[in-house]
Amino acid sequence: MATMSIGKAWEEAIAFVAREASLLFPVALLFVALPAIVLQEMTPPELAAWSAAPKGPMPDLPGSYWASLILAIILIWFGSLALFALALRPGISVGEALKLALHRLPVLVGTSLLAGLLLFAAILLLSIPAMLLLGNVAVIAVIIGVGLFGGVRLALLNPVVIDDSLGAVASLRRAWALTRSHFWRICGFLVVVMLLSTIAGSAAQVIVGLLGGLVAGPEGARLxxxxxxxxxxxxxxxxxxVMLARLYRQAVA
Incomplete structure (x- = not known):
């Protein structure tokens, strides 16, 4: 069984990002941050209000929003594959990483759809007895639990897709197998990253939003x-x- 060290992966990630920042950050800003910003601007006000305080069914949304959402997700997946290519293959150029990401993108889409169907089936099977025995609160717990478990077990899916030439089903099995003995390490790492991202993002949004509001009013603050x-x-x-790429390298060693 391969060992996995979060500390070692962090040290390697810090050094790698410092060395290759000029390659990594433009790709991340163009294919991760920009699609999120564009999607945010296209989000209907009624959906934003419902998301902030869910009451009743989700409002009807135009087809253009769903098309934009799908496009944004695909662009972010594409960008993440390119970043993994840069992280896993030192010396590769940005152009080569983008070309490889485009070549492997259909496999990632296939694995994601398959994983989504399997997780949905698991939620459905577990939610029915949970609702009958414990009510709606138990169903919410099932959804969160299955989502968390599946997310952790498939945390290395993208590196598997970009580093191997496997198909969708084989990539899914490979990613699932690699995390079998490392669930809690990866889970702890992802939870910490999610918390830090939420805190840092919220702080930046408030501070920069206040400055934008002083210059351009409420709309400027929001943008x-x-x-x-x-x-x-x-x-x-x-x-x-980059951390996940280093953890993947440890897992396959």
Whole structure:
């Protein structure tokens, strides 16, 4: 069984990002932060209000929003694959990383759809008895639990897709197998990153939003805050993805 050290991966990630920042951050800002900003600007006000305080069913949304959402997700997946290519293959150029990411993107889409279907089936199977025995609160717990478990077990899916030439099903099995003995380490790492990203993004959104509001009023505050939060999220994503690349290398060693 391969050992996995979060501390070692962090040290390697810090050194790698410092050395290759000029390659990593432009890709992250263009393919991770920018799609998030554009999607934010296209989000209907009624959906934003419902997301802040969910009451009743989700409002009807135009087809253009769903198309934009799918496009944004695909661009972010593409960007993450390119970042993993840069992290896993030292010396590769940005152009080569983007070309490899485009070549492997269909596999990632296939694995993601398959994983989504399997997790949905698991939630459905567990939610029915949970609702009958304990009510709606138990269903929410099932959804969160299955989502967390699946997310951790598939945390190394992107590196597997970009580093190997496996198909969708084989990539899914490979990623699942690599995390079998490292669940709690990876889970702890992801939880910490999520908390730090949320705190840093919220702080940037508030501070920059206040400055934007002084210059351009409420609309300027919203736009400036959203851009700042997306930029911070992009930076955090770079470190997280490089960390996952280093953990993947440990897992396959």
């Amino acid at each position: 400036a805050g959203g851009i700042a939060a997306a930029a911070v999220s992009g930076v955090v994503q770079v470190y997280m993805l």
